[in-house]
Amino acid sequence: MNKAKIFSAIAIVIRLCLGFLFLYSALDKILYPARFAEVIYNYRLLPVELLNICAIIVPWIEITIGVTLLLGVWVTSSALLLSGLTVVFIGLLLSAIGRGLNIECGCFSLDSEGSLVSWKRIFEDVLILIGGIYLIWHQIKKPARLES
Amino acid sequence: MDGKMSNFKTLKITVYQTIILVLIAVISGVGFNQFSPNGLKLITPFRRLSIGEQHLKIPIFLSRKLFKPQSLDSMPHQPRELQLNETYAHFQNRSALFIDARTSAEYKAGHIPQAVSLPLESFDYQTPPLVDFPVNQMIITYCEGVSCSESIDLAVHLNEIGFNNVFIYIGGWEEWQPAGYPVKEGDQP
Secondary structure, three states: OOHHHHHHHHHHHHHHHHHHHHHHHHHHHHHOHHHHHHHHHHOOOOOHHHHHHHHHHHHHHHHHHHHHHHHOOOHHHHHHHHHHHHHHHHHHHHHHHHOOOOOEOOOOOOOOHHHEOOHHHHHHHHHHHHHHHHHHHHHHHOOOOOOO | OHHHHHHHHHHHHHHHHHHHHHHHHHHHHHHHHHHOOOOOOOOOOEEEEEEOOEEEEEEOOOOOOOOOHHHHOOOOOOOEEEOHHHHHHHHHHOOOEEEEOOOHHHHHHOEOOOOEEOOHHHOOOOOOOOOOOOOOOOEEEEOOOOOOOHHHHHHHHHHHOOOOOEEEEOOHHHHHOOOOOOOEOOOOO
16 A cells, blocks of 8 residues: 555545544534524623524534535635634634633533533644645645645 | 726725615514514613612613513512521521522522532523522521622522512622631632
8 A cells, every 4th residue: 555545545534533532522512503602702702792602603614614624525615614614713712721711611412510611622623723734735746736 | 097097986885785784684683583483672671779889780681472561670688688696697697598699600609608519600580599488588698798799699589589688788708708707618618
């Protein structure tokens, strides 16, 4: 197996893992938008008026990323969006830790005690970010051709 | 030159595709929200509340179905602020129910004696707490100190579920403990 094939195989595994992860993360938030809006409120960063619209749209960005990654469509754009979103999440977590907030993360599900903001959550997000950057790198390295 | 042009074109397409993905997410999200039984109002409704110097906007997290415009009216008997000496007087007279809005771990490490632990994150409108108490029960909430907001949020929640005699001890644990007033450790009030 040559190097290029190994890199491609890694990219497929990362793409599928991240795809499933983002779909899974969006489920709770879509089912219980009011709970998710409250989680965002606890970060105390957004103006109160924008909490709902944010709680309505963010999970669907995750769904869009999940579906496109699983289907292998527009992978570069999807990975770019994933990386951007993850950078925002890392920023939010750092700011919450910096302010000593003991709040629910709202990262993957909405179960209060199990997923409080912590360095572990940041570590997970950094892994996701590395996955996203790998996908972008792999797509760009591919022989120059336009994506379908 | 051709390579550069092609790179530029690829980048342009990637940016366009990313924008389209975001648009798809926005349209799907707003569309789904319109039909979902748990759908929210797009702009978060809120109520104004003034506690001492602080002027707050308290968001109302109710689905569109449960939200009534009268929820926006200023709260009847809205929670008020208490100072240390007033709080201590109520503590001595046992005239109020003290509620610690911090986490269970913080409560365990030290709290005002008599205070019941009710961490803000455990508050649930579906299974409201303190159902055995009359609605005019005097309640004093507190959290860590002036910089925390759990006591305010909890007081607002308690007010929303019907309690009409709710106070917030703004100074909180950071003021009570150094003042030399009684404290208690463990998970019992």
